[in-house]
Amino acid sequence: MSPILRRTGLALLGPVLAIVVALVISAGVIALIGENPLTALEVMLDLGDTPSQQTQSIVVILNRAVPLFLAGLAVSIAFRMGLFNIGVEGQYRLAAILAAAVGGAVALPGPLHVLVIVAVAVVVGAVWAGIVGVLKVTRGVSEVISSIMLNFIALGLASYLLTGPLRGSEEGASIVTTTPIPESGWFPGLNGLLTGLGLAEPRSQLYGFLLVAVVVGIAVAVLLKRTRFGFDLRASGLSPSAASASGVDARRMVLKTMLLSGAVAGLIGMPDLLGSTHVYGTQFTGGLGFLGIAVALLGRNSPVGIALAALLFAFLDRAALPLQFADIPSSVVTIIQGTIVLAVVIANEVARRLTLRSAERAGARPVAPGGGSAGATGRGNPPPSDDGPPDTTGDRTGVRQEVQR
Template identity: 50%
Template sequence: MPAWRAILQGLGPQRLALKVGAPVLALAIALAITMVLLRLTGADPFSSITAMVEYGTEPNSIVDILNRSTRYYLSAIAVAIGFRMALFNIGVDGQYRMAAMLAAALGGAIALPAPFGQLLVIVAAMLIGGLWASIAGILRVTRGVSEVISTIMLNAIATGIIAYLLNDKRLAEVRPGSNNVATPPIPESGRVGELNGVLSAIGIDLPGRLYGLLPLAIVIGVVYYVVLNRTRFGFDLRISGLSPTAAQASGVSSGRMIVITMVLSGMVAGLVGMPELLGASYEYSLNFPAGLGFTGITIALLGRNHPLGIAFAALLFSFLDQSSDVLQEVDVPKEIVGVMQGVVVLTVVIVYELVRRWEIRLQQRAVAAELARETS
């Protein structure tokens, strides 16, 4: 034991440097590639990047970035739960849209005093998201259907169901003076106020509305980390993904863990639409944000399924989305931001893989050196 402890201690500083240096190096390479791409489009890369930074750090932009990051973060955590058990939940997009639509209809139909109105909508969204995701888990266990295929199909089914129910003859109503169809608005008692009042009390004044459910996203990240890394359940979940046969030998049912993991992933996915629903729109309409689930996949991969890494990745993507608005003012196509995001992801994946291989090599050298000392 002392020998292995010495090995770990010897690798500690190097591993820490690799963990910190890898994302920094990846972002530096991505920035360099992005500047080359900007030059190829005929734009001045330095003025373009400067304009993005200046616009993205304005007070109004900061509020929008934090609001967008809240949704991205919840979406990425939902995906990361599946990743930790080697499950690819591509259905987060359908799960959160289905949950938001039905929860909005429920919240608009039943008026309860605060905080029961908010809890009704949030709990309903989590249950709906979990139930919808459980279909993929059950199909995987009982029929061997890949969750990749089933969740993709469930996204399409969810889109069809939402289109069917979002009708003035069913769960929605037509807004007077427009062609917009939406669920009945959630009453005041069911809405979540912005955080501006709380921040003003401590001397922080923001120009825009900051989602009141931002703290909920932070809590979800903390619970995700504690449960998966500090509990027996989290160990069983991770070992079931790494080796189902080893989990079975230790008395853990891998099939049961698959269903539970998909349900948990779906429950968190159900929360993705809540910041927008309870903090801004108060109804589900055709204009409700879509595509957040697919962005969450990218952010979870970029953050390596760690809550802090996911937080930084969500902020980075939100910053790029927000600052893209200013590119047209410097004669740069707005679509270049999508290319920049792809370059960041590709660079990070490559650098992380190189770092992983370098870590393995360092461990092998350390073990070989320790064995040589023991035999000499």
């Protein structure tokens, strides 16, 4: 087994274990209420009878996955640095309403209009998250506390703006919304692409914002993996003291990370806003910021993992409806999602310990004179626990391969 394969195998172990555990528990619950778990699985996997229904199901899944992916990404950027940004919820809601209001108030030619709306969302999200960063570096306020508190303020503020100055719907209408964004501010759908691929025309439009999400995902991956900034960020996350000893300005990093996390969070509401609703209203999808935490956990903070996690959550969400038609309570989906999150936390810990142990075992083999004693100290003083899956050096993995053979 190549070292890379082995490492990805270990990285996948946690999430896969979690999903298996969640499925077993959910199957148990389904059996308890007197239904066949296999029937339930069959229903969940069945995308529809006609080609058009099947494409529609795929569109529904993708359209749901896009905001979930962005939410997971926003949370993960802060996670990487060891910051827990629980404020994504407030950041995207506030960003969405202000972006919707600006979009509804201005009239600009096509792409520029969309660009302005997205820019407003990004700036608002970044500023709102930036408050958390400023509070942390200047006053030492825990980002967990301040971001939770700012959620309440953001939701209250959004609600005040919606019912007050930014109200665009008629007085007395049941659903309160902002002024609709004119058509020049809509993001074109991708159904042409689907039919071009030979798929049947679905009922709804596939969000064009999917492409933006992919680009943002790649950009974040490159930024974190291939740039100085990304290195500093990850280093600060792994060991703040080591990072600052090697010259990373921790305070600046906190601020920058929160700004970046908030900027991505600002995008979460955009797929819905630009692709289907064209207004921010009392029915605007909420809770995505919190789901993002679960998605980021499941995706182990890597953009590819988050994309897969978002797709899984979106798939489960869609399954809620066919399950109801099969007379199986749709809360099965909530149970699966809940147990996945719970299991992923436990499984990540188990996987981490396994990796740690296998790395230690590899390190304990005498490599060079003195290697044995190094291994012994390694065992005597376990490495700092926040090290995560250690990046074993090339020669160490080489040794491990030999051991396996």
